[in-house]
Amino acid sequence: MIVDMHCHLSHKDFYPDIYWELIAQSLSLNLGISKEKVLRDMMPDFWKKDASTIVEDMDKAGVDKAVIMPVDFELKVGKAKMSIEEQNRYHARAADEYPDRLIAFVGVDPRRGEKAVELLEKGVTEWGMKGLKFHPDAGYYPNDPVCFPLYKKCVELDVPLLCHCGLIFIPFEVKYNNPMYLDDVQTAFPDLRIVAAHMGGISGVPILAEIGSLKSNIHTEISFTGQMLACGAPQLLLNNLRMLMDLPLTFAVPFKNRILFGSDWPYANSMMNLEEWVNWIKNLPKKGKRYGLKFSGEETRLILGENAKKVLKI
Numbered sequence: 301m302i303v304d305m306h307c308h309l310s311h312k313d314f315y316p317d318i319y320w321e322l323i324a325q326s327l328s329l330n331l332g333i334s335k336e337k338v339l340r341d342m343m344p345d346f347w348k349k350d351a352s353t354i355v356e357d358m359d360k361a362g363v364d365k366a367v368i369m370p371v372d373f374e375l376k377v378g379k380a381k382m383s384i385e386e387q388n389r390y391h392a393r394a395a396d397e398y399p400d401r402l403i404a405f406v407g408v409d410p411r412r413g414e415k416a417v418e419l420l421e422k423g424v425t426e427w428g429m430k431g432l433k434f435h436p437d438a439g440y441y442p443n444d445p446v447c448f449p450l451y452k453k454c455v456e457l458d459v460p461l462l463c464h465c466g467l468i469f470i471p472f473e474v475k476y477n478n479p480m481y482l483d484d485v486q487t488a489f490p491d492l493r494i495v496a497a498h499m500g501g502i503s504g505v506p507i508l509a510e511i512g513s514l515k516s517n518i519h520t521e522i523s524f525t526g527q528m529l530a531c532g533a534p535q536l537l538l539n540n541l542r543m544l545m546d547l548p549l550t551f552a553v554p555f556k557n558r559i560l561f562g563s564d565w566p567y568a569n570s571m572m573n574l575e576e577w578v579n580w581i582k583n584l585p586k587k588g589k590r591y592g593l594k595f596s597g598e599e600t601r602l603i604l605g606e607n608a609k610k611v612l613k614i
């Protein structure tokens with residue numbers, strides 16, 4: 301079974317116009333093309349990524365199940381047309397529409413306080429959602445006590461936390477996304493299943509090794525950072541995976557059981573589409589051989605789906 305642990309539906313009304321302006325400005329600076337051109341030619345592609353679009357791509361790539369999640373940026377960029385409650389409902393409905401294919405997580409900013417806890421509880425118990433997604437770069441650190449009531453609720457509801465780590469566009473700041481903060485979270489909530497997204501970020505892999513080597517509930521998924529490295533520095537990606545999986549963890553669950561496949565669909569599609577990315581990971585044994593690194597078929601199977609099944613309890 302192939303499980304994509306990190307995907308997003310995307311709709312213009314999930315964010316206010318200023319958000320799209322800021323992203324366009326950021327892309328314009330990064331790509332050296334005008335903001336108007338970005339808004340006209342690139343952004344509309346992100347405004348119609350609904351449940352049927354992702355399932356179509358999953359079919360092409362042979363992905364059985366995907367986790368979809370809203371992102372709560374309201375406290376950073378202002379109110380969107382669709383409230384965060386409506387966005388979560390939208391994702392839950394998409395999962396209802398494709399019950400065998402899509403799994404929805406609740407996305408909420410912990411600074412919403414009691415309302416955030418209520419939304420998580422309602423999402424999981426009434427709408428069938430299966431986890432919590434954090435995007436700390438909206439302006440909070442994952443080890444801030446403001447987050448703790450949500451972690452407590454996750455443990456009570458027996459659902460995992462997936463926390464964005466690493467790189468992010470202007471106007472968001474990378475400093476909030478350091479996986480090191482997840483160590484405090486795991487220490488305070490040892491029963492919480494944590495997935496550090498994006499391999500902890502480009503500089504986060506050794507940090508994951510540090511915090512996860514003796515704490516077995518720290519997992520990671522390989523989206524975005526994975527495709528970036530696969531395209532630009534494949535040897536580094538292969539070395540990172542091998543390093544994590546080769547650590548002799550006599551006192552913890554080996555990392556080969558804690559690395560999960562993810563694509564960050566649709567945001568990484570321009571680097572590598574879902575089908576290409578799945579095939580890249582399927583071909584790990586062949587890719588590794590080029591650099592003298594051995595990957596087994598079993599490791600590939602674990603990364604592509606078996607590990608996610610355990611985290612999601614499906």
Ligand SMILES: [Zn+2]
Pocket residue numbers: 306308464564
């Ligand atoms: Zn994400």
